[in-house]
Amino acid sequence: MNQATDTTFATDNQANGLMDNYLISGLDYLQHYVRGRLKMHFTGAEPTPITLGLPNELDGSAFARFVRHARPSTAETILLLSALAPHIVSGFFDGIIHEFLTQGGEFPEFGGVKGQNHRGTLPTGETVMFLLAGSDAKARLALLPLFSEDSFLFREKILSLEAMRNGEPALSGRLLLDAEFAEVFTTGKVGLPQLSMNFPAEHISTQMEWDDLVLPEGVWQQIRELESWVKHHDTLMRGWGMGRKLKPGYRVLFYGPPGTGKTLTSTLLGKYTGREVFRIDLSMVISKYIGETEKNLATLFDKAEHKNWILFFDEADAIFGKRTGVRDAHDKYANQEVSYLLQRIEMHSGLTILASNFKSNMDDAFIRRFNSIVYFPPPRQEERLLLLQKAFPPEISMEENVDLRGIAASYELTGSHIMNVVQYVCLAALEKGVYTVSNNDIIRGVKRELEKEGK
Template identity: 55%
Template structure:
């Protein structure tokens, strides 16, 4: 048995003693009870690390275990209650609710009050304060009370624990979230490296500035005391034609610095229904908070386009959506990158909020030459009639366009069971790419 499992087992025995003891006192079966001491293993245990970091008091630790236990032993409360009420019966003082799929008891704020305070009003109010929005449980997004319909007592809400806390406690790591209505973003990565990406020298220099921020931000904010004077995150705008490396650069920044990168397509997030856009964005930022993820907002024009005068209620709410996103972006403590095909599409009032504005121009002839030389696999012999410098001068293609041509040529060579690429084949593939891009018909 590993240390974390052993610690969880010790904690569950402790919680069972607390629940059984309180039920025994309330039902008149005993006068009092004594909780066993907690003696944890401190190595290789997330639970021990949690205790060391937050130093919870007895009541806080009990509430934490109450929220966690349905994820570990679904019938935990049912079994204890059945031992004390073998003939069954309703016991509303205990609190708890049934879930849509979960068959056991899900503890509520009332459950915590019953176990920790009984009928003592002062102690019940103390428990209520532990479950308020001001407590570190809520501020650190560890656990909170479920929101209820207007008019119902707040403490009858379920104890909700962050799923990531459950992951850390049970499997030892947090899995990357998948794209869903609750998380409208997808994880992106690349097998490429910086040397595979060819950019304009000025663009490379600006990307280096962002790398420097990622590497040294913690020192700047905490060791140098700048946290009081500057906002914690970094906001950058990438603009340029499609296929010039904006998404790849974001992926490489994550790979280089060891941070996950998530791409958010704002066209999927923006809703025609009032309030839905803010709701979608709120879920996204709540998930990303304190993760140091890189958030890459593709097609940023969908929300950050030039504003028009307010003529109707729709325009008014559209401006509210933009204001909300700006607020969340500025409060985010990681790197946020917005991407657009044209800088002119982004309202200047928003542009001023960015620390960095990086242009990704179409590659010049010298950059196209490097891309052509790097892109073709070594298994393909290049015909003597192919001069990459002449190809680069004659054909204005983006990096993505060149990659598409390479891909097509490689498949053709394999299909023909050849090992050599001739100029005629290359020119035909380039023409095919031009037709696809609408440059020729």
């Protein structure tokens, strides 16, 4: 990257109104820093000292907010900017190196690798070590903690080093910037992950409201306690210092028959507390191959860390079920999976909801560690009546003979049963073009729904 390129880069950003963006200043700072180190390496001339101050308080960009909060050292700033630069300017390092190696050639001291599709130099740990310490062995040894868990950039999983084969130096690994941090630093926001083999969870939401949920008062009280924890968690754990005394996160078991509101309650909790809710797809988590289940779960929990997401494990007893006596190798590894789950859930800092039809199916070790256990009973007669009254759209009118109270008294329906009945009745009305329904229409839908379950 020559001086002309630098000028073009600045002009383009000025035209786009980005000159106050701290990330632009950071990239300019890194350019000068890299150029100064290379000048010193090839000519022995001392570089002109430059500094990068803290961002202006008026700069609301994501990278500026991060730096104001984290207050990285100079070495950490160089490390982070080096990882971020190729995400913004392709060939960021190559252009500067070409200024000093005009004929090309090998430059092993600088480190760096080529990507599968990206043709520019991608920095390795060796790249940053060279920028910070050159060939000074003493200085290099002093900088090694920068790449360990002692550095908050690695501890918080913002950066990592690509694993190397046995025998190769660890710093030869490519410097990896977490994809979400790369996205938020460059665009100011991060998209929600999509269900995939790399992320076995589906984002769920609802257009329904708390008023649509019909539950006994005792259950409502427990739900309000969960809502209170989500709202006041940060104040409790950080502001009041209880993080030193309490385990991170909150673990709750929802149990009860299907269709009683467990999933809807989870999505409404997310909706009214401003948290995203992800339902874990257990079919994509559980693997018959030894160690793969733990790996899938590790990927999930690592992704969810510090996101304030609500994790919802539906039919959780499929993986959180009771451990068995060890009769063979399969039992041994199955029990290890449950033990691993127990550890990861206890360390997760967010709200984790496990849903099951039966509390008795859950492993006792999990039961002891739940902060709350909420039973969702089948709706009683008055609750069934209320669900029926709320369920029909205003476009549907009822004949005089409709007896919703009688239907609620005669049939033991859950919330999901009732919604299926209402859908059937509404579709039949739309098909006929007559939007008035009779008692027989509703009973026909009820019987059809119960017959599916052999009742």
